[in-house]
């Protein structure tokens with residue numbers, strides 16, 4: 001599915017946070033949203049998954065304005081891994097992942113064998129099938145993050161919105177998660193702090209600064225030393241790695 005955010009304007013408590021942000025994620029593409037702290041990445045993502053209604057502009061899914069769809073319909077199309085996953089400590093891991101099935105069911109409808117099979121498969125994909133019956137309260141931060149991804153996978157949506165999905169993950173799981181997400185063939189928009197993960201896995205990057213898009217394009221087009229210096233205030237060197245992707249080295253100024 002094709003996702004288009006067009007000219008989004010968001011003002012929160014009198015502060016103009018998004019100032020005309022346009023972002024397009026073509027079907028099956030992995031698009032990274034990057035930018036310094038406070039640049040508006042989470043705010044943009046919240047508009048995409050409808051936690052926030054922009055004061056101006058609109059979000060279109062395959063050309064249809066999301067604001068005109070009911071939320072249940074949107075939840076069948078858009079899965080989310082948000083930044084603060086501090087709810088649901090009373091749940092087991094499997095129950096948490098089964099919640100991903102709820103947009104596909106009627107209110108109070110019981111989970112079917114198929115729901116269980118989908119939830120278990122999602123747990124297997126994130127490497128946590130052995131923790132299915134553990135309480136969420138006993139998990140490490142990284143394990144919890146992977147459960148939340150499994151819940152979004154179990155939702156089986158064509159679009160995934162991920163807000164710093166590699167938060168809390170060690171380097172092995174960071175790479176595993178990005179490989180998994182890339183291999184899904186779904187439309188993914190992910191806010192990422194790690195510019196090297198962004199360069200390795202995203203087909204397209206959207207760089208935000210002060211609530212505006214300052215560059216959009218391939219990692220090679222967006223991640224230039226001059227632009228990184230201007231936006232992040234650090235020295236940077238961009239090198240070609242043996243895997244064919246660029247990497248950025250950082251230096252204090």
Ligand SMILES: Nc1ncnc2c1ncn2[C@@H]1O[C@H](COP(=O)(O)OP(=O)(O)OP(=O)(O)O)[C@@H](O)[C@H]1O
Nearest residue numbers: 012013015017035036037038039040041042043044
């Ligand atoms: N509810 C709110 N009321 C007022 N200001 C807000 C609100 N939510 C966010 N902001 C402000 O909007 C700006 C953008 O925040 P946002 O969380 O989108 O940035 P971000 O790029 O995701 O940052 P980070 O990398 O630190 O997670 C920040 O200055 C933040 O303080």
